[in-house]
Amino acid sequence: MEEEIKKMIEDGLPLVDAESEFLFGELDSLGIAEIMMMLGDKYGVQLDYSDVTPKNFKSIKTLATMVRTKLS
Numbered sequence: 001m002e003e004e005i006k007k008m009i010e011d012g013l014p015l016v017d018a019e020s021e022f023l024f025g026e027l028d029s030l031g032i033a034e035i036m037m038m039l040g041d042k043y044g045v046q047l048d049y050s051d052v053t054p055k056n057f058k059s060i061k062t063l064a065t066m067v068r069t070k071l072s
Contacts, residue, residue: 001064008038009060024057032057039063045070 009018012034016026027035035057036047045067056066 001067002060004042005039005063005067006060008042009035012038018060021059022054023059023063024054027057035063039067043067043071 006018013031020026032052040047
């Protein structure tokens with residue numbers, strides 16, 4: 001799942017460093033909204049703005065953990 005998310009970010013937001021140690025710091029509100037839409041569409045999960053935290057958007061790994069939690 002991490003590789004799929006990384007590829008989605010690299011393709012959808014090419015100016016964002018998907019391998020950043022603090023991905024949240026790389027994103028503006030539009031980038032966050034774009035990631036939320038991409039993850040929702042790809043994995044069929046409902047994400048809302050309460051999910052937008054520095055902890056969830058820290059890295060590709062934490063994004064994948066958030067999606068896995070929503071899928072459970």
